Amino acid sequence: MKFIEKFNSIRSKNSALCIGLDPDPALFPPSILTEKNPALKFCREIIDATSDLVCGYKPNSAFFEAFSGQETMKELREYIGDELITIADAKRGDIGNTARMYARAFFENMGFDAITLNPYMGYDAIEPFASYEDKMSFILCLTSNPSSKDFEELSLMRENTGTHLSAQSLWELVAEKTNEWNENDNLGLVVGATKPGTFRRIREITGIPLLVPGIGKQGGKITDVVGYSGAIIPTVSRSIIYASRDKDFAEAARKKAEEFVKELNYSH
Secondary structure: OOOHHHHHHHHHHHHOOEEOOOOHHHOOOOHHHOOHHHHHHHHHHHHHHHOOOOOOEEEEEHHHHHOOOOHHHHHHHHHHOOOOOOEEEEEEEEOHHHHHHHHHHHHHHHHOOOOOOOOOOHHHHHHHOOOOOOOOEEEEEEEHHHHHHHHOEEEEEOOHHHHHHEEEHHHHHHHHHHHOOOOOEEEEEOOOOOOHHHHHHHHHHOOOOOOOOOOOOOOOHHHHOOOOOOOOOEEOOOHHHOOOOOOOOOOHHHHHHHHHHHHHHHHO
């Protein structure tokens, strides 16, 4: 089953909300730190408390690589199972032979449904992932961090017809290129919720799926980004998983997830 088919099926039962899993031991309740594998235990508790509310989970590779290794990330992927979507937030982007190994690691060895990728080395860094036709690759387009303006929002002068030049932002070019590369209908874009004014323009360029981080702690709002055509997957991380830093963290995460789901449903 293709990623988008799986997403649409789950969304109709639960919601379009995706929870980001960024397990930082510095933010764990003290009771979790005594566990043999605190990151795995923490994430499992969050999943147990919220799995009926969401379309899936987005583990951030950095937090596993730094503290507990990719074996834990693989265990977590297996724990989530196949009923929900799993997105590896890895932001990989390297030359073809290296990209093939990354694709194999995340899609075959760990079994993720999707991954986030950096496009700035061009199509040969994307193609090995895109060749997995049933998997989804979300290309960084316009991210939620403030310094995205350093590159993503730069204005480019491009020749259109004849000798006429027109201005275009780099993120617009990324959206156009991703649309061109999308021969297998398995590419999407990462567009931050902190840039709500760009969603109309994104949809003028392409109707491909959007993964939308930056909701909650970074200031983005669900109400600003839903309602546009096509698949939109809002993802919330810290506002949910660290709603409490006490023993009730899983219960608090569920309550916060319920709030976001209500907001999401109301916005539709």
